[in-house]
Amino acid sequence: MSSPEALSASSVFGSYGFVAQTGEPGMPPRQVDRFLKRLAPAVQETGKSRLALTLDFLAKRAKGYSISEYFSVPLYDGVPPNYIPHRDYHAAERLLNPRITGVVGFSKWVQYNFFKANGIPQPETYGFVNGTRGVLNGTPFVPSSRTLCEQLRSLTLPTLVKMPPVNGQPHVDILLDIDEAGGRLHFEARGWRDIDGLLSGPEGEGAGILFQELLNQHQALGVFPPALNTLRVITHIGPTGEIDIAACFLKIARTGHRIDNMHHGAVGAHVDLSSGRLEKGFSGAGRTRFTHHPDTGAPIEGFEVPFFAEAIALAKRAHPLLQSPSLIGWDVAVTDEGPKIIEANSYVAFWTTQKGDHGLGQSSIGRHIRAVLDR
Secondary structure (H helix, E strand, O other), rough: OOOOOOOOOHHOOOOOOOHHHHOOOOHHHHHHHHHHHHHHHHHHHOOOOOOHHHHHHHHHOOOOOHHHHHOOOOOOHOOOOOOOHHHHHHHHHHHHHHOEEEOOOOHHHHHHHHHHHOOOOOOOOEEEOOOOOOOOOOOEEEEOHHHHHHHHHOOOOEEEEEEEOOOOHHHHHHEEEEEEEOOEEEEOOOOOEEHHHHHHHHOOOOOOEEEEEEOOOOOHHOOOOOOOOOOOEEEEEEOOEEEEEEEEEEEEEOOOOOOHHHHHHOOOEEEEOOEEEEEEEOOOOOOOOEEEEEOOEEOOOOOOOHHHHHHHHHHHHHHHHHOOOOOEEEEEEEEEEEEEEEEOOOOOOOOHHHHOOOOOOOOOOHHHHHHHHHH
């Protein structure tokens, strides 16, 4: 086996010459570095040499497969049967979920008000603030240290906040305390932050900072780390209007993480749609499978998701309320009171959905994707 030291970009790709010979455009240095960082774990897992994996990746890349697919599915074990390549999903997604230009974007704030008007259970969202304007508890205001503190007095702390990630900090944080005299906010991850600096900085740009109810997950899910571990429910509306569940898996955070995002090391586990029980867990990258949570030791395989039928019914109820998307990935939280929708995603990491022999090529969505691409 090759030594574990990382190979340089030039030694692997020969200044991208080999890639050019495949007919593919040269890979930007950033993508080369990303490939090399993910190469070492794959070498350890497969026992194959770095050169063998690199050549295999380049051959698959020439066929249109991505770096994320190669290491996540993983494609170094071969292309699974019934697998829908991400390039096909990417091409079809814009046709299945057409964007409507010239209208207000479906932001988390707009989504909250839309679902509230239609009686869809979700966490309470109190409002937002950016560098130029704010709305909290239905009251618009011009943001400043004083006005924001006045508006935040009515919130129950701790409160969830969502904001643009800056310098590697998480986009999800927890507001713990307010220092009105000093004009500061105390966050779980960011610590104490000056409000004026926050509003005038990157966090105050664009959609700004969203304030939302901090949900507690169902007590049965307490065997896993104390994040909000959510279901990803993929709903699909076919050409004749029928709605079905293409796939569903539970995202389970690792110890020390508030976020159940697969990009942050979370474990995924597909849910058997007939029983609501989890199958073996899987990692975001590689072929590792888990019968138990790697940190807590809690059983994953066979765990029965509470309110599972209700969560599926909620996603199927919400999807037809939207005009155009045919394919949506719902993040659904399961609380002691029942399921609540966190957000609707029109674009999902389709390779993650299909991990563990869950290829969708022969499903209704697979047939729909082929149909729109064959037009």
